[in-house]
Every structure is written in C-alpha cells, then in structure tokens.
Amino acid sequence: MSKKYFGTDGIRGLVGKPPITPEFALKLGWAAGKVFAENGNRKVLIGKDTRISGYMLETALEAGLIAAGVDVGLLGPMPTPAIAYLTKTFRADAGIVISASHNPYYDNGIKFFSKDGTKLPDEIEYQIEDLLEQDITCVSSELLGKAFRINDAAGRYIEFCKSRFAPDTLKGMKIVVDSANGATYHIAPEVFSELGAKVIPIFNQPDGLNINKMCGATHTAALQKIVKAENAHVGLALDGDGDRIIMVDENGVEVDGDELVFIIARHALKQGKLNGGVVGTLMSNLGLEVALKNLSIPFKRAKVGDRYVMQLLKENNWSIGGESSGHVINLEHIPTGDGVVSAIQVLAAMVETGMSLSELKSGMEKYPQKLINIRVSDNKYPLEVDEVKIAIAEAEVELGEAGRILIRKSGTEPLIRVMTEGKDSDLIISVAEKVAQKVTEFA
The missing domain is CATH 3.30.310.50 (Alpha-D-phosphohexomutase, C-terminal domain)
Incomplete structure (x- = not known):
C-alpha cells in the first residue's frame, strides 16, 4: 500500500509538484488533529523555519487542529531537531515542522513527529491520508482546541544543546557560523558562544526570502572565504531547518557529512564510547567504508534518507550514522539528526585531541x-x-x-x-x- 501524500520526509510542495495551499494545510491540520484526538492526544506543537510561506501554513494548520478539538502550542522559528526535542519535553502528543529544509524559499513542506520525538508510525500516516479525502467537520464549540505561544522555546533548546557537553567546551576557539538565514539564526550563534567560542555569525538575517540563498550547507563558498580571511579555527554551515551540518576547516576546505561521521565515530572509539558500528547510505563515499574498516568498525549502508539511516541504526542497536549531505545522527545525544549538536561533537574532538579539523579528517581518504x-x-x-x-x-x-x-x-x-x-x-x-x-x- 503506497501513500498519496506522505513521502519519506513528510509532505512537500516543491518545484514541479503542486504547492501546499492554505486549503490543503487546513484540511491536513484537521485530519491529523482528528486522528490524534481519537487516540486521546489533544496537544500539538507547531514550529517552522524562516521562509515567508510558513506564516500562512502555520495559521491554516492551527485552524484545522483547533477545529478537530486539539490544543496548539506555537513555537515560532525553530530548527527541526528542536521541535522533536520540545515535543517530548513539553509532553505534547505530536510535533509539526513547517519547512522545506535546504530548498529555496518558494518551496515548503510539513513534517510530523510523534510524542517521542521520532517520525510518525506508518499506520498513523495512513489514517491521516484517509481523512484527507473527507470533508471537514468541526467539533462543537465547547470542544474546540485552544492556541498558545511558547515564548521560552529557543532558550530551552539552547540549554539542551549546551547540557550535552561540559561548560567552556569550546573555550579558545574562533568559529564562523553560517545559519543559512534559516531556523538556527537565533540559536546556533548563542549555543557556540555560551560554550566558550568566539563566534562570527553570518547569514543570520532572515527576511522570508533569503533562506538557503547562496549560503548554508549547500553553498559554502562564502563561508570558506570568511574562515580564511578571519583566520578562524573552523566554519559551520547549517541548512534552513538546522538538521544538516557541513564544516569548513582552517584552510577553507569543505568537510562533508561522511568525513564528520568518521571523525565522530573514531573519537567515540578512542573514548571507549562507540556503540557497535556506523550506518551510512548508498551515497556514502567508499573512502568512509574503507577508513572504518581499517579501524575494525562495522559499516552498513541504508537507502538514502535520514529516516532509513535511523531505521538501520535501531535495527542494529547502534548509535552513529549519517549522510554525506550533512545529516549526522548520534543517538547517544538526541533521537534525530541535529546540525548544532553534531557540530559540537566534532568541535569537542578538536579540543580534546588538540588537532585541527584538517588533521582529524586526514584519517579518511575520499574516493573521487x-x-x-x-x-x-x-x-x-x-x-x-x-x-x-x-x-x-x-x-x-x-x-x-x-x-x-x-x-x-x-x-x-x-x-x-x-x-x-x-x-x-x-x-x-x-x-x-x-x-x-x-x-x-x-x-
């Protein structure tokens, strides 16, 4: 049985596909709310990235959920992994992310998280899809949901990211942080700064139209130049919704997700904290597989997509995996891919070993x-x-x-x-x- 609306990464309206309209978002909110309410779940959080259509879709989703009798907590612009974390922290029954990740501003999408901060089970998605074919029916007035804004969401997530690591973990480091004019613009610089680093923030002035525009994880040219010009230790490039991280070493050379996974796995091995092996994807560089083999670290390939990496990690009871695109997962820290947390792991390895990023990545030779x-x-x-x-x-x-x-x-x-x-x-x-x-x- 195939799904008509849900893909491997939520529901997306992209170039070449019908966009997500307010009418569809309204019905989606109602359908999801009805399924959640029937299962006794009546509290949902909504977060978004900074693209201009997020305001419109947020309002439509909110109306649909309320019409189904579900209370809605509005988080505002927040990274995707933050919404997964906050859904669990605030004991919500589900979380919704309005984002098209690394895509241009004119695309958008909608992703759901379960109360555990993981993706919705297939059976729930099928139930929502079935209701999308029906007409909206509003609950009676006394059963309508309520909306409320969560003003301390960003602060809570910043404290969570910091709590995974020792205070002053990054003391003495000079870091250029590219937030892609996206959801981490008000979070990433604060996290790294409060952990002791001197931070040079760039592309952190979102206007609704400039998200991912020649910046972030998919466009690191500007970051590479600034890292060299500022004589920084490292540069960090997040994507629009903050679940990807690409880094730039002290020489201005890009370091991709495969290399970051290698660095994190090798450091965990040396610390005696590596749980099993590593999961990559069909797109992972052969050099990663060879380098891990040389360390006697098991390696398996999943289908492309962080969902499949996560699935294979859980099947093997492993912790570390990722994609060359910058999705990096370490289940010892958070149950989803997180660009900020992944970056801190690499930076901590630099500090603890006294090695530069270029030295850390040298243990892996990438194949062309x-x-x-x-x-x-x-x-x-x-x-x-x-x-x-x-x-x-x-x-x-x-x-x-x-x-x-x-x-x-x-x-x-x-x-x-x-x-x-x-x-x-x-x-x-x-x-x-x-x-x-x-x-x-x-x-």
Whole structure:
C-alpha cells in the first residue's frame, strides 16, 4: 500500500509538484488533529523555519487542529531537531515542522513527529491520508482546541544543546557560523558562544526570502572565504531547518557529512564510547567504508534518507550514522539528526585531541565522486526507459570492480541523481556524463 501524500520526509510542495495551499494545510491540520484526538492526544506543537510561506501554513494548520478539538502550542522559528526535542519535553502528543529544509524559499513542506520525538508510525500516516479525502467537520464549540505561544522555546533548546557537553567546551576557539538565514539564526550563534567560542555569525538575517540563498550547507563558498580571511579555527554551515551540518576547516576546505561521521565515530572509539558500528547510505563515499574498516568498525549502508539511516541504526542497536549531505545522527545525544549538536561533537574532538579539523579528517581518504542532477518533468519516468537501462548496464561494465554507479530519484526535489565513484577520476566523470546525457534525453 503506497501513500498519496506522505513521502519519506513528510509532505512537500516543491518545484514541479503542486504547492501546499492554505486549503490543503487546513484540511491536513484537521485530519491529523482528528486522528490524534481519537487516540486521546489533544496537544500539538507547531514550529517552522524562516521562509515567508510558513506564516500562512502555520495559521491554516492551527485552524484545522483547533477545529478537530486539539490544543496548539506555537513555537515560532525553530530548527527541526528542536521541535522533536520540545515535543517530548513539553509532553505534547505530536510535533509539526513547517519547512522545506535546504530548498529555496518558494518551496515548503510539513513534517510530523510523534510524542517521542521520532517520525510518525506508518499506520498513523495512513489514517491521516484517509481523512484527507473527507470533508471537514468541526467539533462543537465547547470542544474546540485552544492556541498558545511558547515564548521560552529557543532558550530551552539552547540549554539542551549546551547540557550535552561540559561548560567552556569550546573555550579558545574562533568559529564562523553560517545559519543559512534559516531556523538556527537565533540559536546556533548563542549555543557556540555560551560554550566558550568566539563566534562570527553570518547569514543570520532572515527576511522570508533569503533562506538557503547562496549560503548554508549547500553553498559554502562564502563561508570558506570568511574562515580564511578571519583566520578562524573552523566554519559551520547549517541548512534552513538546522538538521544538516557541513564544516569548513582552517584552510577553507569543505568537510562533508561522511568525513564528520568518521571523525565522530573514531573519537567515540578512542573514548571507549562507540556503540557497535556506523550506518551510512548508498551515497556514502567508499573512502568512509574503507577508513572504518581499517579501524575494525562495522559499516552498513541504508537507502538514502535520514529516516532509513535511523531505521538501520535501531535495527542494529547502534548509535552513529549519517549522510554525506550533512545529516549526522548520534543517538547517544538526541533521537534525530541535529546540525548544532553534531557540530559540537566534532568541535569537542578538536579540543580534546588538540588537532585541527584538517588533521582529524586526514584519517579518511575520499574516493573521487561525480554527481549529476537532472531535472525531470512530473509525467516523465526516464529510469523505466530501455535505452536508459542499457546505458546504466554499460556503465557498470565499464567501471567494473574499480568503481560503482548509483542512479536514484531525489526524495525532496524533481531530480534524477546520477552518481559515479572510483579511484580513476577521469573514468568516473566520463561514465557519469554519458549516463546523465541519456537520462536527460527522456527527462
């Protein structure tokens, strides 16, 4: 049974797909509220990132939930992991995030958390989808929900992030923090500063339209220049909703999620705190797998998406995993990916070892990768075309045992991603371009 509305990361209205309208958000709020209320759950928190449509969708969701008899706590702009944490802290029955993560301001999406700060079970999502096909019916006046604003949400989350680490953990460090004009703009600089670092905040002036605009985890060029100009120890690039982290070392070189996972896992191993192995994804660099193997750390690959990384971690009772895109998970600290908390773990390793970020990452040698994204129309399915299948098969033969090719649809954008990897850089680029050209013909 497939879902019509819910994807692997909530409900998204992106370029090439129907946007989430106020009418849909209203009905979604009502449908979710009705399911929650029927299960005796009558308190839901709503948070959002800084994109301009968040105000509109927040109001519509709030109205729908209240019409179903559910009380609504409004958190304002907050990182996605903060909403997961606060849902549990405030003993709410569910949490809702209005965000499209690393996407441009004109996209938006809606994600749900359970009362435990984890993603909703499939059966709950199916129940909500069933109600989306029905007309809204409002509860009687005496049963209507109420709305209230939670003014100390940011402060509570800042204290939570700090509480995971010793005071003055970052004393003596100079850090450039890029908040992507997103949900961490008022949180990340405070956390790192209160842990002792000298912080240079950039891209922390959201206006509703500039979220992720040539900044943050997907655009680190400006951060790289500023880190070098300021002679900083490190640069941190979060994404629009704060669940991703990409770092920049003291030389202005980008350090991706695979390298950060390696640093965190190796440091945990040296401290005797590593629980089992590490989970990556099909997109994780082969260099990560090789480096972990050299440390006798087990490694498994999940499907792309932090949801699948989390699932495999729980199945194996492990703690550490992540994606090259910057989703980093350590269940010893928080039950979801968290860019701020993950960054502190890496920074703490720098302080405790006395090593720079470039030195810490040197234990892992990345294999060359080539990633090409092809935009696809809604009614086109190029991966089902015989000519494309033949091109992929020929690419696998050409790469042989010296590399690999991975073709997949993006879970958040109307894209086909073609990725090749291997020791021979010229070969993987040539193979990727040939396959991408064939996909483009039918996109």
